[in-house]
Amino acid sequence: xxxxxxxxxxxxxxxxxxxxxxxxxxxxxxxxxxxxxxxxxxxxxxxxxxxxxxxxxxxxxxxxxxxxxxxxxxxxxxxxxxxxxxxxxxxxxxxxxxxxxxxxxxxxxxxxxxxxxxxxxxxxxxxxxxxxxxxxxxxxxxxxxxxxxxxxxxxxxxxxxxxxxxxxxxxxxxxxxxxxxxxxxxxxxxxxxxxxxxxxxxxxxxxxxxxxxxxxxxxxxxxxxxxxxxxxxxxxxxxxxxxxxxxxxxxxxxxxxxxxxxxxxxxxxxxxxxxxxxxxxxxxxxxxxxxxxxxxxxxxxxxxxxxxxxxxxxxxxxxxxxxxxx
Amino acid sequence: xxxxxxxxxxxxxxxxxxxxxxxxxxxxxxxxxxxxxxxxxxxxxxxxxxxxxxxxxxxxxxxxxxxxxxxxxxxxxxxxxxxxxxxxxxxxxxxxxxxxxxxxxxxxxxxxxxxxxxxxxxxxxxxxxxxxxxxxxxxxxxxxxxxxxxxxxxxxxxxxxxxxxxxxxxxxxxxxxxxxxxxxxxxxxxxxxxxxxxxxxxxxxxxxxxxxxxxxxxxxxxxxxxxxxxxxxxxxxxxxxxxxxxxxxxxxxxxxxxxxxxxxxxxxxxxxxxxxxxxxxxxxxxxxxxxxxxxxxxxxxxxxxxxxxxxxxxxxxxxxxxxxxx
Numbered sequence: 001x002x003x004x005x006x007x008x009x010x011x012x013x014x015x016x017x018x019x020x021x022x023x024x025x026x027x028x029x030x031x032x033x034x035x036x037x038x039x040x041x042x043x044x045x046x047x048x049x050x051x052x053x054x055x056x057x058x059x060x061x062x063x064x065x066x067x068x069x070x071x072x073x074x075x076x077x078x079x080x081x082x083x084x085x086x087x088x089x090x091x092x093x094x095x096x097x098x099x100x101x102x103x104x105x106x107x108x109x110x111x112x113x114x115x116x117x118x119x120x121x122x123x124x125x126x127x128x129x130x131x132x133x134x135x136x137x138x139x140x141x142x143x144x145x146x147x148x149x150x151x152x153x154x155x156x157x158x159x160x161x162x163x164x165x166x167x168x169x170x171x172x173x174x175x176x177x178x179x180x181x182x183x184x185x186x187x188x189x190x191x192x193x194x195x196x197x198x199x200x201x202x203x204x205x206x207x208x209x210x211x212x213x214x215x216x217x218x219x220x221x222x223x224x225x226x227x228x229x230x231x232x233x234x235x236x237x238x239x240x241x242x243x244x245x246x247x248x249x250x251x252x253x254x255x256x257x258x259x260x261x262x263x264x265x266x267x268x269x270x271x272x273x274x275x276x277x278x279x280x281x282x283x284x285x286x287x288x289x290x291x292x293x294x295x296x297x298x299x300x301x302x303x304x305x306x307x308x309x310x311x312x313x314x315x316x317x318x319x320x321x322x323x324x325x326x
Numbered sequence: 327x328x329x330x331x332x333x334x335x336x337x338x339x340x341x342x343x344x345x346x347x348x349x350x351x352x353x354x355x356x357x358x359x360x361x362x363x364x365x366x367x368x369x370x371x372x373x374x375x376x377x378x379x380x381x382x383x384x385x386x387x388x389x390x391x392x393x394x395x396x397x398x399x400x401x402x403x404x405x406x407x408x409x410x411x412x413x414x415x416x417x418x419x420x421x422x423x424x425x426x427x428x429x430x431x432x433x434x435x436x437x438x439x440x441x442x443x444x445x446x447x448x449x450x451x452x453x454x455x456x457x458x459x460x461x462x463x464x465x466x467x468x469x470x471x472x473x474x475x476x477x478x479x480x481x482x483x484x485x486x487x488x489x490x491x492x493x494x495x496x497x498x499x500x501x502x503x504x505x506x507x508x509x510x511x512x513x514x515x516x517x518x519x520x521x522x523x524x525x526x527x528x529x530x531x532x533x534x535x536x537x538x539x540x541x542x543x544x545x546x547x548x549x550x551x552x553x554x555x556x557x558x559x560x561x562x563x564x565x566x567x568x569x570x571x572x573x574x575x576x577x578x579x580x581x582x583x584x585x586x587x588x589x590x591x592x593x594x595x596x597x598x599x600x601x602x603x604x605x606x607x608x609x610x611x612x613x614x615x616x617x618x619x620x621x622x623x624x625x626x627x628x629x630x631x632x633x634x635x636x637x638x639x640x641x642x643x644x645x646x647x648x649x650x651x652x
Contacts, residue, residue, distance in 0.1 A: 020496075021354055026374035028347055031443065048352035048371050052602055117357065170346075276378055276635040278602040309602040 004248040005154055006192040011161040018060040018162065019091075022049050025163070027171050027303070032274040037290045040301035042174065043275065044163060046308065047283070051114070053235075053308035055087035058159025058185065062148050063091035065155065074098055077139045078148035079132035081182075081235050082111025083308050084156075088148060089118035100145075102136040104128050108234060108312045128229065130239050151183035151245045160186045164193025167303060174201060175300040178286030180307050181205035181214050181256060182236030184245040190305065191252030205249070205256040206285035208264060211237040215256040217246050232319070233264060235282035235308055263288035268316075269323035271306070278316070280308045330574040331480055332518040337487040344386040344488065345417075348375050351489070353497050353629070358600040363616045366627035368500065369601065370489060372634065373609070377440070379561075379634035381413035384485025384511065388474050389417035391481065400424055404474035405462035407455050407508075407561050408437025409634050410482075414474060415444035426471075428462040430454050434560060434638045454555065456565050477509035477571045486512045490519025493629060500527060501626040504612030506633050507531035507540050507582060508562030510571040516631065517578030531575070531582040532611035534590060537563040541582040543572050558645070559590060561608035561634055589614035594642075595649035597632070604642070606634045 015023060026045040033041045046054035066076055075098040078088050085101035092099035101115050105124040115122050123139070125131045133149070140147030150156050167177060167190070177194055179187045191203040207215045210231030216224040223246055229237040249256075267287030271277040286304030290297050341349060352371040359367045372380035392402055401424040404414050411427035418425035427441050431450040441448050449465070451457045459475070466473030476482050493503060493516070503520055505513045517529040533541045536557030542550040549572055555563040575582075593613030597603040612630030616623050 024350065026352065028374065028376045031376065032440065045374050047602060048354065048374055050354050050357065114358065272604065273639045276373060276604040276637070278598065278604060311602070313599045 002251050004188060004192050004251045005244065006157055006161055006189065006248070008193065008196055011158050011165060011193060014061055014158045015162055015165070017064050018057050018159065022056040022060060023162065024166060025049070027166065030275045033270060036270060036274060037287070037297070038294045039290065039297040039299060042172065042301070042303040043277070044167060044303055044305045045277070046163070046306055047279065051083070051086045051090050052310050053083040053087065054160060054163060054186065054305070055083045056090060057162050058156035059084065059087040059091040061155035061159050062088065062153065063095050063097055066097060066146060067095035075143065075145040076100070076148055077102065077136050077145055078150065079103070079129065079136035080150070081129050081237065082107045083235055083310060084150050085115045085120065086111060086118060086310070089115050089120035093119050100139060102132040102139065104132055108310065108315065110312045111310050114310070128239070129237060151185040151188070152242050156185040157189040159189070161189030161193050163305060164190035168193060168197045171303065172301070174303045176202035176204055176297070176302045178204050178206055178289055178302055178304040180236055180282045180285045180305065181207040182282065183238055183242065184214060184249050186305065186307060188245060188248040188252060191249070195252045202254045203252055204289065205253050206289040207236060207256065207258055208233045208285070209258045209260055212258050213239050214241045214246070214249070215258050217241045218249055218253060218256040221250060232261060233281035233285065235280060236285070257289050259285060259288040259292050263291050265319045265323045266291055269320055272320060277306060278309050278311065279306055280311045283307045283309065328577050330514060330518050330577045331570065332483055332487055332515065332574070334519065334522055337484050337491060337519060340387055340484045341488055341491070343390050344383050344485065348382040348386060349488065350492060351375070353492065356601045359596060362596060362600060363613070363623070364620050365616065365623040365625060368498065368627070368629040369603070370493060370629055370631045371603070372489070372632055373605065377409070377412045377416050378636050379409040379413065380486060380489060380512065380631070381409045382416060383488050384482035385410065385413040385417040387481035387485050388414065388479065389421050389423055392423060392472060393421035401469065401471040402426070402474055403428065403462050403465045403471055404476065405429070405455065405458035406476070407563065408433045409561055409636060410476050411441045411446065412437065412444060412636070415441050415446035419445050426465060428458040428465065430458055434636065434641065436638045437636050440636070454565070455563060477511040477514070478568050482511040483515040485515070487515030487519050489631060490516035494519060494523045497629065498627070500629045502528035502530055502623070502628045504530050504532055504615055504628055504630040506562055506608045506611045506631065507533040508608065509564055509568065510540060510575050512631065512633060514571060514574040514578060518574070521578045528580045529578055530615065531579050532615045533562060533582065533584055534559045534611070535584045535586055538584050539565050540567045540572070540575070541584055543567045544575055544579060544582045547576060557607070558587060559607035559611065561606060583615050585611060585614040585618055589617050591645045591649045592617055595646055598646060603632060604635050604637065605632055606637045609633045609635065
């Protein structure tokens with residue numbers, strides 16, 4: 001592996017800064033899934049924490065650096081599809097930071113409500129996540145405050161990378177790890193650790209067919225943008241990959257695959273019925289990838305990162321009714 | 327506190343024997359629940375493991391003692407409402423033990439299916455859990471093999487008690503802990519640790535009105551049996567409390583309360599909608615207790631042990647449709 005922006009020593013050090021409530025998340029075999037998938041499946045469960053996603057690992061680093069800076073900025077702004085905003089609000093609140101989150105007004109209401117409940121200022125834009133990114137950058141420039149850019153800011157990647165340490169340090173040997181691919185922090189973070197410490201494990205990124213920009217970019221080895229996205233997996237629906245994040249992803253991903261919406265819904269239903277797990281669409285991408293290519297995984301042991309569970313109740317019910325029972 | 331059968335040193339030692347996959351389960355605030363309950367609520371999540379309940383903590387002790395015994399019995403039998411059987415099958419399988427589970431044929435099919443899938447011999451009786459207890463004892467006598475009796479066998483209590491250590495050693499300070507009460511292993515185990523190490527924390531046991539034998543026994547300070555049970559909380563539906571377990575419970579419980587079926591269902595729905603947690607009825611008893619007595623808990627910080635998530639999919643869907651949305 002050629003270099004990425006990440007460093008194992010820094011990732012190990014990050015574990016000492018992140019609130020333990022986000023660390024050492026459950027990692028276990030789900031045998032009840034296996035007859036339906038034809039392979040051994042372990043889940044790394046990133047939903048059993050106060051914000052129900054993995055994003056707290058990264059925001060803990062961001063917020064603690066800000067809080068520790070001498071006379072430094074106590075204000076911070078980020079764009080968010082919904083989970084980063086909750087995480088930054090949580091990490092900022094306990095350190096007395098002034099947190100602003102910019103999100104699409106089309107983001108799931110539950111994510112927006114939780115951001116408000118965590119005392120952050122929430123600004124909604126009449127566009128998608130990439131529109132929110134532009135607005136957050138404008139706020140940071142205008143107010144002279146810290147801008148947090150998911151996947152670009154190294155702390156967001158290092159935080160996610162601590163999941164990779166837990167996989168290789170304490171998990172069972174596996175053949176492949178399935179990672180939801182959006183902006184790339186999770187994939188580059190976990191991928192870096194896996195390729196550095198367990199290079200034989202296949203790193204497979206999974207993205208919806210309806211939001212394929214980063215996967216197309218990875219395949220063509222250059223940034224490819226799209227004009228729009230069309231997926232229920234709101235957490236990974238970006239149109240404009242960040243060049244340096246793509247550079248890192250090219251170093252660590254063995255594959256990037258695209259999955260259909262119906263496979264995502266079937267994966268969510270399978271995780272509910274067979275594993276008792278409520279997950280948001282992005283967190284079912286790994287199961288969807290197995291469902292779409294059973295031969296590839298037959299007889300292997302894969303781990304999938306269940307990265308979030310922030311779903312609108314009504315949306316979730318609708319998806320579950322839509323999905324075929326097993 | 328006068329003595330119980332439990333001992334803090336032995337409980338600490340148990341942590342070194344139990345597979346870490348069952349230890350240090352998530353413990354976190356669920357702020358989204360709080361506006362609906364009027365108090366601060368933390369959950370201790372015992373479902374994110376291969377058998378989706380806390381019972382593995384105890385069966386790990388039982389099975390490792392059996393496996394380590396010189397030329398000792400390699401066969402073991404237990405009666406189970408469904409979760410102990412899965413746990414014993416899991417712990418026994420990895421140690422090459424010959425596991426027999428006796429259960430009611432009315433137990434949830436998913437629990438019975440999982441016991442079979444874990445390679446245990448399953449025998450069904452045409453009665454309830456207490457009928458299964460009699461049959462398991464008869465098998466043990468006839469075959470001369472080890473009988474595991476939940477709540478009576480000290481390992482089942484010590485295993486459960488490790489949850490208590492995690493609550494007092496690493497959790498935030500709380501005012502009360504809400505514990506599902508069935509046979510009593512969970513309540514006496516956790517209760518012993520809490521009363522020994524954090525005596526100011528109120529230990530409140532919660533049982534369904536439809537299966538009140540242990541609560542009536544605790545209140546009358548003598549064993550009270552019932553002729554039948556009538557509750558969806560299959561995991562705690564016993565009719566015949568064990569005298570020495572009641573003795574222990576009398577030492578550690580500050581209160582034992584009974585809740586209605588509709589409160590259990592409302593608690594399950596609230597945990598699903600607000601916390602994204604699928605739970606079995608027994609695991610919602612704590613939330614049900616808060617719903618039935620909001621004044622008692624107003625403004626306090628309570629922790630509830632979410633002790634299992636093994637639900638039949640169709641039953642669960644039915645209950646969720648029955649429960650009022652918030």
